[in-house]
Amino acid sequence: MLLVPEVRNVPYFDYPKVYLNEKDTLLKIIDDVSSRGAFILQKELTEFESNLAVYTGANYSIGVANATDGLEIAWMALGLRPGDEVICSSHTMLATASSIKIAGGTPVPVEIGSDNLIDPEAVEAAITPRTVGIMPTQLNGRTCDMDRLMTIANKYKLFVVEDAAQALGSRFKGRHAGTFGNASSISFFPAKVLGCLGDGGAVLTNDQSTYDKMYQLHDHGRDTNGDIKSWGRNSRLDNVQAAILDFRLKTYSQVIARRRHVAALYQELLGDMNELQLPPSPDSDPNHFDIYQNYELTADRRNELRDYLKAKGIGTLIQWGGKGVHQWGGLGFDDVKLPKVERFFERCIMLPMNMFISDADVQYIAHSIRNFYAQ
Numbered sequence: 001m002l003l004v005p006e007v008r009n010v011p012y013f014d015y016p017k018v019y020l021n022e023k024d025t026l027l028k029i030i031d032d033v034s035s036r037g038a039f040i041l042q043k044e045l046t047e048f049e050s051n052l053a054v055y056t057g058a059n060y061s062i063g064v065a066n067a068t069d070g071l072e073i074a075w076m077a078l079g080l081r082p083g084d085e086v087i088c089s090s091h092t093m094l095a096t097a098s099s100i101k102i103a104g105g106t107p108v109p110v111e112i113g114s115d116n117l118i119d120p121e122a123v124e125a126a127i128t129p130r131t132v133g134i135m136p137t138q139l140n141g142r143t144c145d146m147d148r149l150m151t152i153a154n155k156y157k158l159f160v161v162e163d164a165a166q167a168l169g170s171r172f173k174g175r176h177a178g179t180f181g182n183a184s185s186i187s188f189f190p191a192k193v194l195g196c197l198g199d200g201g202a203v204l205t206n207d208q209s210t211y212d213k214m215y216q217l218h219d220h221g222r223d224t225n226g227d228i229k230s231w232g233r234n235s236r237l238d239n240v241q242a243a244i245l246d247f248r249l250k251t252y253s254q255v256i257a258r259r260r261h262v263a264a265l266y267q268e269l270l271g272d273m274n275e276l277q278l279p280p281s282p283d284s285d286p287n288h289f290d291i292y293q294n295y296e297l298t299a300d301r302r303n304e305l306r307d308y309l310k311a312k313g314i315g316t317l318i319q320w321g322g323k324g325v326h327q328w329g330g331l332g333f334d335d336v337k338l339p340k341v342e343r344f345f346e347r348c349i350m351l352p353m354n355m356f357i358s359d360a361d362v363q364y365i366a367h368s369i370r371n372f373y374a375q
């Protein structure tokens with residue numbers, strides 16, 4: 001029988017370990033790239049872009065400075081104009097909606113379905129003559145039901161930009177998140193499943209003309225030959241970050257397997273509790289392959305649970321300040337009411353889910369949660 005210690009320290013995410021756990025190798029990579037002065041737009045970047053495209057099955061990939069830039073670049077490449085409406089989930093990071101706004105359009109946040117992802121019925125109901133696009137967020141490492149969303153997009157001739165910031169490697173019916181729509185963006189923020197040592201991101205597309213436009217937008221309007229073709233900005237992925245990401249991509253499937261193991265363990269240890277609604281377990285639906293960027297559940301007495309776990313040395317997170325996109329004042333959504341999203345944010349909590357926690361940590365967390373509800 002496992003001996004559960006009184007208090008064990010399990011931080012929500014241990015940022016120094018992103019570096020310290022592979023310090024020697026990372027230092028070699030940094031030294032190699034830097035000693036060659038290979039800082040910007042060098043071979044490590046093109047190799048990583050090509051490996052990322054092969055891994056996801058996308059035709060094209062471009063490293064960018066972060067996923068938020070990537071989303072903006074995607075919408076700009078698709079030619080969003082003032083007055084154009086794009087429907088997104090309100091259960092997403094503000095960056096999803098802000099990318100629509102910054103690119104010149106109007107974000108229209110809508111409800112979530114029973115899977116807590118964007119609700120296709122709510123999407124269809126929100127379509128107006130001004131709607132030009134849908135922006136699904138492949139949240140927490142799970143891909144939306146892209147059959148239903150693409151059917152709507154095709155029916156109304158809408159663009160689809162996937163916010164795949166949290167979903168590299170996640171699949172729906174065998175197809176990778178980020179490869180269904182016109183373009184997508186992935187984040188390599190340090191806490192992401194594939195993280196670098198700072199900000200980083202990539203855009204994906206299957207369409208050559210969208211690729212050409214996104215390429216120009218991310219490098220001062222220059223094409224791949226260096227000729228200026230349009231207005232652009234600077235949003236390049238640093239070569240040293242690309243080298244680190246390329247190194248990490250080699251073992252990425254093992255990382256995903258470990259996270260799926262942790263999710264299965266949470267399911268085994270907490271799946272019978274009526275007070276909790278856990279995310280789907282790894283093999284519960286053959287249509288979905290989830291990578292568990294986060295392990296987000298909803299819980300009775302969520303705030304008390306969070307305080308209790310904190311006292312037990314367990315870090316948790318309430319994503320994005322505990323509000324849906326439409327709930328932030330001053331952004332133009334004051335009249336929007338989305339009861340399912342609002343209810344979700346009253347109950348949601350994320351448990352530690354990363355490569356640094358052990359099975360014993362997960363057992364300790366589950367044991368502590370059980371103790372909380374037993375008191």
Ligand SMILES: Cc1ncc(COP(=O)(O)O)c(C=O)c1O
Nearest residue numbers: 066067068093095165187189201
């Ligand atoms: C759903 C979602 N969209 C967009 C972003 C923005 O990514 P980045 O920090 O790389 O700009 C994030 C990052 O956490 C995210 O989780």
